[in-house]
Amino acid sequence: MEKKLKKLLQNATRVAPKISKKGELFELRNGLVSPYPQTRKDAIKKTIQQMTLGKDVSSLFPDILKNIAASDVEQKKLVYLYVMNYAETHPELCILAVNTFVSDAQDTNPLVRCMAIRTMSMIRVDKILEYVEIPLRKTLQDENPYVRKTAVICVAKLFALNKELCQELGVLEDLISALEDSNPMVVANTIAALSDIYESDPTVVQLPLLIQKHVSQFLLALNECTEWARIVILGALAEYTARDSIEAEEIIDRVTPHLQHVNAAVVLASIKVLIKNLPLIQANAESPIFSKISSALVSLMSTPPEMQYVALRNIRIILQKYPQLLTRELRIFYVKFNDPLYVKLEKIDILVRLVDPSNLKQCTLLVAELKEYALEFEPEFVSRAILALSQLAVKYSETKFVRKVLDIIVELCKTRDSFQDDCLVAMCNLLRHTGSGEEDMVAQVCSLAQAWGSVDSLLQTDYAKCNYIWLLGQFPARFNNIQQKIHNFLDSFTQEESLTQISLLITVVRLHTSLPGSLLQELLNLATTSTNEVDVRDMAIMYWRCLSLEGSNDDLINQLCNSSLPEIATTLDTFSPELLETLLRELSLLSSVYYKPVATMTKFNANRNDSLKGKHLDELKFMARDEIIKNMNEDHLLDFDDDSNSAINASAANGSTLNDLNDLFDFTPAQQASPEQRPVEESMHKLSLHKNEPSQEHSKSSNTQDLLDLF
Amino acid sequence: MGNFFSSMFDRLWGVNKELRILILGLDGAGKTTILYRLQIGEVVTTKPTIGFNVETLVYKNLKLNVWDLGGQTSIRPYWRCYYSNTAAVIFVVDSTDKDRMATASKELHMMLQEEELQDAALLVFANKQDQPGALGASEVSKQLSLVELKDRSWSIVASSAIKGEGVSEGLDWLIDVVREEQL
Numbered sequence: 001m002e003k004k005l006k007k008l009l010q011n012a013t014r015v016a017p018k019i020s021k022k023g024e025l026f027e028l029r030n031g032l033v034s035p036y037p038q039t040r041k042d043a044i045k046k047t048i049q050q051m052t053l054g055k056d057v058s059s060l061f062p063d064i065l066k067n068i069a070a071s072d073v074e075q076k077k078l079v080y081l082y083v084m085n086y087a088e089t090h091p092e093l094c095i096l097a098v099n100t101f102v103s104d105a106q107d108t109n110p111l112v113r114c115m116a117i118r119t120m121s122m123i124r125v126d127k128i129l130e131y132v133e134i135p136l137r138k139t140l141q142d143e144n145p146y147v148r149k150t151a152v153i154c155v156a157k158l159f160a161l162n163k164e165l166c167q168e169l170g171v172l173e174d175l176i177s178a179l180e181d182s183n184p185m186v187v188a189n190t191i192a193a194l195s196d197i198y199e200s201d202p203t204v205v206q207l208p209l210l211i212q213k214h215v216s217q218f219l220l221a222l223n224e225c226t227e228w229a230r231i232v233i234l235g236a237l238a239e240y241t242a243r244d245s246i247e248a249e250e251i252i253d254r255v256t257p258h259l260q261h262v263n264a265a266v267v268l269a270s271i272k273v274l275i276k277n278l279p280l281i282q283a284n285a286e287s288p289i290f291s292k293i294s295s296a297l298v299s300l301m302s303t304p305p306e307m308q309y310v311a312l313r314n315i316r317i318i319l320q321k322y323p324q325l326l327t328r329e330l331r332i333f334y335v336k337f338n339d340p341l342y343v344k345l346e347k348i349d350i351l352v353r354l355v356d357p358s359n360l361k362q363c364t365l366l367v368a369e370l371k372e373y374a375l376e377f378e379p380e381f382v383s384r385a386i387l388a389l390s391q392l393a394v395k396y397s398e399t400k401f402v403r404k405v406l407d408i409i410v411e412l413c414k415t416r417d418s419f420q421d422d423c424l425v426a427m428c429n430l431l432r433h434t435g436s437g438e439e440d441m442v443a444q445v446c447s448l449a450q451a452w453g454s455v456d457s458l459l460q461t462d463y464a465k466c467n468y469i470w471l472l473g474q475f476p477a478r479f480n481n482i483q484q485k486i487h488n489f490l491d492s493f494t495q496e497e498s499l500t501q502i503s504l505l506i507t508v509v510r511l512h513t514s515l516p517g518s519l520l521q522e523l524l525n526l527a528t529t530s531t532n533e534v535d536v537r538d539m540a541i542m543y544w545r546c547l548s549l550e551g552s553n554d555d556l557i558n559q560l561c562n563s564s565l566p567e568i569a570t571t572l573d574t575f576s577p578e579l580l581e582t583l584l585r586e587l588s589l590l591s592s593v594y595y596k597p598v599a600t601m602t603k604f605n606a607n608r609n610d611s612l613k614g615k616h617l618d619e620l621k622f623m624a625r626d627e628i629i630k631n632m633n634e635d636h637l638l639d640f641d642d643d644s645n646s647a648i649n650a651s652a653a654n655g656s657t658l659n660d661l662n663d664l665f666d667f668t669p670a671q672q673a674s675p676e677q678r679p680v681e682e683s684m685h686k687l688s689l690h691k692n693e694p695s696q697e698h699s700k701s702s703n704t705q706d707l708l709d710l711f
Numbered sequence: 712m713g714n715f716f717s718s719m720f721d722r723l724w725g726v727n728k729e730l731r732i733l734i735l736g737l738d739g740a741g742k743t744t745i746l747y748r749l750q751i752g753e754v755v756t757t758k759p760t761i762g763f764n765v766e767t768l769v770y771k772n773l774k775l776n777v778w779d780l781g782g783q784t785s786i787r788p789y790w791r792c793y794y795s796n797t798a799a800v801i802f803v804v805d806s807t808d809k810d811r812m813a814t815a816s817k818e819l820h821m822m823l824q825e826e827e828l829q830d831a832a833l834l835v836f837a838n839k840q841d842q843p844g845a846l847g848a849s850e851v852s853k854q855l856s857l858v859e860l861k862d863r864s865w866s867i868v869a870s871s872a873i874k875g876e877g878v879s880e881g882l883d884w885l886i887d888v889v890r891e892e893q894l
Binding site: 033034035036037062063065066069093095096097098099100102103131 | 731760762763764776792793
């Protein structure tokens, strides 16, 4: 009796697990195996608390697992949470939970059923996956839509964990039949699961075909499901190409109401579907659908700044396809004083693109607005505004207007310190647009630049220096002491970046008749020996060769020195048509924010390194060619403003690299090459011969053999 | 705070306290069937238990937390995770499986050596008495060398989980012993 009393008192005094000297884990373990249910539950809560704090409580795994089979849903949830977190650290112990998982998957409570199947398919333990079949099959046919929708997602998870098993079990067929489900949530989740599977392995399911079969169901389900499900379904619809204009019209009719949804992602996804179907119905610009899209885009401008940014990036893509879309809404894109910088920069970009060049009033208003921006204090913002002024002038193109803008920029250049770089670039852009015909404008710019004392300390960026040197080369008569100015740059040649180096090279060659020969000699020496830039070196070698050719090459030199570049028509960058199409398909995805198609962002880069190994020369050749073509497209994109390499030049230059590449791989031109070119060709071949010689011992590939035969 | 008081009262009056009882044995001995015979009084169709089943049942005013652990060779090493705070062990033997009697004996004695089980009472069910060729309780007892056990209350009962014979008698004995010794 005394013993009993003692025990009773002892129990009564120890209520909650206290922190003893033996440590927290010991106390928690004691609590977890306590004979009192409430104490066990408290201990589980404490353990989860520790887990979320980041402490390692994985050693309690077996004790926690004992509590998994409880009728209390709250406790079950906590235990499941723990198991999900630590299953990977105790894979062998997870097997103890299998029985519970399987019986929980038949629980009367749908929430418990979901929890069981969800956990089973997400913990990366192979032993568990062996037992997943029956519960998964059962839950896929469950009467409760919430359970079915969870099970559908679980199939995708299972596929990601173990593709072979998933196919073996045949649950993919169940998944496909779930597309016919009466509940829109289930349909949406099924589509999401199928797209995931399709993305990781396109051979397993015929997603496009399935979408095609179920389009009408999707359209019906669209109105009845949650935002998330809507986005998924709209994403699937965007993959589908309508059979004819009638079907396209129906899709457009069904999707249009969703443009008014509060969720910006739904709006963008709807726009994506509409843009996909618009070409099929041949809508003209007056069609009401455009005004609806336009007002939907405008509504996105009243969202938080982060979402505005995404919207602006997407608008930029849409605008290139439909430039007339938002012209009436210019005012919306005016920068507000409290916009974050990243939104401001995008807005300026959109403003210049949006403005109608035939509308003088609008343009004049915008100039005034941009001028205001240029008087702000954020440096990046001011730079962008100055650039935008020049872009706008080039876009409007009329001389009087350009002159007015130039006056503004000159004024800015004089009044605002530390923006000379941007002003100079902007002014040079204007001059490139008007050509050298406008004497007074040239004089205005040159006298401003002439007045600057130490140019190399005044101008900071590579780009501005490059433009300054271009100015010297283009209008040498307007500068005094040009030799000294160039000499200054020459002294710091090795520290300059590549654009400045190239520009210096071009200018000095252009002016070589009026400059002392030593200057040219020094520059060519520097450019061929002390630079790491391959382009600069190649260019220098090319010039050197041209200038030192035997015989009378006055024509060639004349052409080199006195050619004038074509006038630039626009300084706004555009996407290549292929890129535009891809981006329009990927609207509202991350790729539309980066302007990089999904294919180039992740998978391709990951695979590329592996794929390079074990390829033959032929394949490599094609890969290299593709790469160059792709880069060419990117160049278009990156041409924010024009300097010496305008878009045309850029593509020409790329074209020549392509030819070079062809030359490198094709050996036939060697025979047809003109006598003067032969030495170059031959030295090139020697070079490649040397490169190939060491590998010849390892593998006598037919290509090396051919090469050797040639000599 | 409410939890604090309710758990204090629980402790003071001993209500809500659960007795842990483990059902162990080799695979296929009939542990899960016995568990559900105790719980719902019916025979359920079972599959090999991967892991465990646990049921709470009230028997003679006592709350029993009965754990049925899987008996497969791969799971047996994990029995030890469940030993702490155990009031009694029910060891189930397939009386028709003469070949594995030695294995069962070995597992039983190894388990009983565990420190955490020193105070636990032992009940052995010589199960499957409904089957022809089943060994009697005394024969099973001999084969398992139960007489060698010192300092432990133990008993062996011939049972048939399918027919429901012997199961409640065995549990009656176990509860009496546990009540006497541990409460």
